[in-house]
Amino acid sequence: MGLRGDMAIELARGSTKVELLADQTVSNPHMSEPAFVWTGSELTIGEVSDIRLFGIEQLFEVVLDDNSTVQVSASSKFMMKSGDRKMAPELAPGDALLPLYIEEDNYGYPTYRIPGRAAKHKIYRLMAKWKLGSPLGSGTVVEHIDGNRKNYHPDNLKISINKRSRKRSTKNRLVKPFKDAQKFLDECAAASPLMAKIVHKGRRTNHKVVRVTPGPMGEVYTASVRSGDSVSVSGVFLELPA
Numbered sequence: 546m547g548l549r550g551d552m553a554i555e556l557a558r559g560s561t562k563v564e565l566l567a568d569q570t571v572s573n574p575h576m577s578e579p580a581f582v583w584t585g586s587e588l589t590i591g592e593v594s595d596i597r598l599f600g601i602e603q604l605f606e607v608v609l610d611d612n613s614t615v616q617v618s619a620s621s622k623f624m625m626k627s628g629d630r631k632m633a634p635e636l637a638p639g640d641a642l643l644p645l646y647i648e649e650d651n652y653g654y655p656t657y658r659i660p661g662r663a664a665k666h667k668i669y670r671l672m673a674k675w676k677l678g679s680p681l682g683s684g685t686v687v688e689h690i691d692g693n694r695k696n697y698h699p700d701n702l703k704i705s706i707n708k709r710s711r712k713r714s715t716k717n718r719l720v721k722p723f724k725d726a727q728k729f730l731d732e733c734a735a736a737s738p739l740m741a742k743i744v745h746k747g748r749r750t751n752h753k754v755v756r757v758t759p760g761p762m763g764e765v766y767t768a769s770v771r772s773g774d775s776v777s778v779s780g781v782f783l784e785l786p787a
Contacts, residue, residue: 547602547618547765548778554593554768555645555777556580557672557698563766566596579675579699581645581657581777582770583624588645588657590675592771593785599767604760605633609642610753615779618765624775624782626660636757644752645777653694669697673704682706752781 550564557579570576575594582591602618609615622630624643631640646658647668656665673687674680676699681687688703689696768776768785775782 547599547621547767548783549604549616550764550766552616552766552778554578554580555780556593557590560779563596563768566593566768567598567766570594570596577771579672580770583643583775583777583782585628585774588659588671590672591776593768593776594771596768597766599765601762602765604763604765606758606760607633607636608755608758609781610755613752613779615781615783616760617783622775622784624784630784633757634759636754638754638756640754642752642754642781643775645780645782649695655695655697669694669702672697672699673702675699676702677704 548563550567551562553560553562554566561578566578576596577592577594579590580593582589602620604616605619605621607615607617607623617633619632619634621633623633623636625631626641626643643660646660647655648658648665650656650665650667655668657668657671658665669687669689670681673685681704684707686705686707688705690701690703693701770776770785775784
């Protein structure tokens with residue numbers, strides 16, 4: 546994979562340019578950063594490391610229907626919404642790339658959604674699961690240390706177990722009705738494109754390719770990810786070396 550230096554990787558600490566990360570790696574060779582990773586079936590967190598200047602290659606500019614652009618080398622592989630992978634020169638107008646859906650809920654918490662599904666999940670819970678190294682059990686409480694709901698960096702999350710809350714939730718059987726309702730919404734969205742449009746409140750669900758333009762030779766950067774095989778770059782997923 547080769548990225549132009551001003552392309553940004555979506556990290557837990559925010560979207561950060563690759564060339565800046567490469568500069569930081571020079572002074573700290575063992576540096577790694579938690580980032581959004583697609584495993585092929587789910588969104589998770591993986592550690593991106595070994596961010597460095599790779600060399601000089603021909604660049605391709607991929608323009609998407611939200612007017613954003615991704616500039617990569619010919620060997621870069623994009624994750625498609627269909628589950629396939631395509632290198633930049635293979636992309637065609639109308640191809641749907643796998644996007645990273647992030648938006649805020651009514652309480653100001655950033656959430657993510659798996660493409661094709663209606664359910665929204667809080668990002669800080671995803672980060673807490675990665676920090677803990679295991680799924681969050683019933684009664685797990687996650688707090689933002691600085692009080693900022695938008696700061697979901699693992700260092701800003703305090704994880705604890707509220708046994709009283711866990712017992713009350715189990716006793717009142719509050720979890721199952723919510724799961725049943727969400728399952729119903731997911732089934733409706735899968736069964737009918739029209740219903741999916743209603744459930745998703747009319748939001749565009751694809752990052753579609755408008756055009757791919759071969760560009761000049763230029764410096765490209767690469768990186769490695771320890772978990773999964775693709776990482777979010779400028780809102781879409783690209784395969785990284787193992």
